[in-house]
Amino acid sequence: MRARITNILATFAASLAVVAPVCAKADPSAERQRELVNLVRQDCGSCHGMTFRGGLGPPLTSEALREKPADTLTATILNGRPGTPMPPWRQFVSEAEAGWIVDRLQKGFLDDAR
Template sequence: MVSRTGRHLSGLALAAAAVNFAAAGASATGITPSRQAELTRLVRQDCGSCHGMTLKGGLGRPLLPADLVGKSTEALAAVVLDGIPGTPMPPWRGLLSEDEALWIVNRLTGGLDR
C-alpha cells in the first residue's frame, strides 16, 4: 500500500508541474503558446532525464518548488543558460533565450505571473 501511494504521489507531482507549465500565458513574456509547449517538452524530456521524470532528482538535483526556495530567479536562470562547470549540468544558452530561461524557472518555482 505504501509503495502504491508513493507512485501516486509521484504522478501527482508530475501533474502539478505540468499544470504550472500549462497555466502560464504568453502576454507577460512574449513567449508564444507554441513555444511554451516546446519548452514544457524540453523540461519534461531533457531536464527530466537528469533531474528525474517527476523532477524529484536523479543525477541532477530536485527541481520541485520546495527545493528551489531561497534561490533567486535570476541565479536559477543563469544556471539554466550557462550550466555548472565541472558537473553534468550543460549550458542551454545556445538553445534558449534569457526570457525562455526565466519562463522555465518561473514555472519550476511555481510562479505563474512572472
C-alpha cells in the first residue's frame, strides 16, 4: 500500500521534475528508481553483496544501517570514504537520489525493491 502511494507520488513528482530531477526533493521518477535499484543491487552489490550482507565492503542491510545517521550515509555515497575502496558516486547520483537510496537501504531495500 505504502509502496503504491510512493509510486503514485513518484510518478506525479516525475512529471514535475523531468527537466531537473537533480533538484527535486521528491522521490526519483519511477524509471529512475528502476535504474537506481539496478545500480545499487548490481554495482554496489559487487562489493557489498547482492543481498547486501557485505563483501569487501560492509553490509548494507537495514539491520546494519538503521541506527546510522542518514546524512552521514548519504555523504559516504556522494563522496566515498578515503582510505578505503569506497569511491565517490557524486558523478552518477544526485544528493536527493543518494538520500533516497539511503532511506530505502535503512528500511530494507530488498524487501520492497524487487
